Amino acid sequence: MNVLRNAAKSHRLIRIGGHRNQGLSSLLRESPRRFSTETEQPSKDSSSDAFLQTPSTGLVYGKLFGITKHTTKSDIVNLLEGCEVSLDDIKVDYAKSFAPSGMMIQFPSRFAYDAAIRAIGRKGRLYRLDRADRSQWDLMTSYDGKAVLLQGIPRTAVPDDIERFLSGCTFDASTMQIFVRQAFPDSIRMAIIHFPTKAQAMHAFMTKNRGFCLNTQILVRVLQ
Structure with missing residues (x-):
């Protein structure tokens, strides 16, 4: 009888040990998934941060409306005093008849562009400044007064x-x-x-x- 009891007890230990081993194997199989999830998350955040970064050049372009054939680049530089705009940052947009239709302005930053909007609101109400694209600037000829x-x-x-x-x-x-x-x-x-x-x-x-x-x-x- 002792032999039969010992055999039955051994059989139960083997079954319990098998269940424990299966549980441990299942845990080990699931663990890599948890670890991989935790390592993927930072790369997603870093790519999002890179997307939101400001371009290194920081250039912003605008087109100024309301000028006449008598408006000079110097007039606009004086109007936008403090906005970091020079004569080289302005191009006149001429129509086919060579009547000036506006001026393209290159700003060194978004802050300078916003400052120009405020300056026009204070002392240049006859003018209007709209955002423009870099391609418009690149395609425009500058005669530079020469x-x-x-x-x-x-x-x-x-x-x-x-x-x-x-x-x-x-x-x-x-x-x-x-x-x-x-x-x-x-x-x-x-x-x-x-x-x-x-x-x-x-x-x-x-x-x-x-x-x-x-x-x-x-x-x-x-x-x-």
Whole structure:
């Protein structure tokens, strides 16, 4: 009888030990999943933080509306005093007729852009500043005050006639572009000519504006 009791007791211990081993195996199988869940979470947070980081350049672009053909870059720099904007940070947006439709402005940061909004609200209510895209800035030409626009060139005028009109001025004849723009009632013939410096372009404006080319009066404008 003792032999039978000992055999039955051994059988129960084996079954209990088997259940314990199965439980331990199950725990070990589940543990890696818990550990992997805990290690995945930080990488998700770090990627989210990287997404929210400010770009290293911090540049912000805006387009200023409400300017006229008499508005200069210097006027806008003075208007936005304290907003970290220089003459090189402004480009004039010209329509096909070369009437200025606005100015693109490059700000060094969002804080500078917000400061410009406040400055316009205080002392420049005739203007409106809207956010713009970097691509608009990149596609825009900056004449930088070193080019002049001649308007009203006679249809029969050739480049030599235009050079004679500008006699006494220092300019680069190879940059001359002659074109026609539609207007009412007649189209207007124009030309753009580049000068080595801003002073020389301004000299051409002061000495040649409303002068005559083949008995036709020519309007001269400095392009910014």
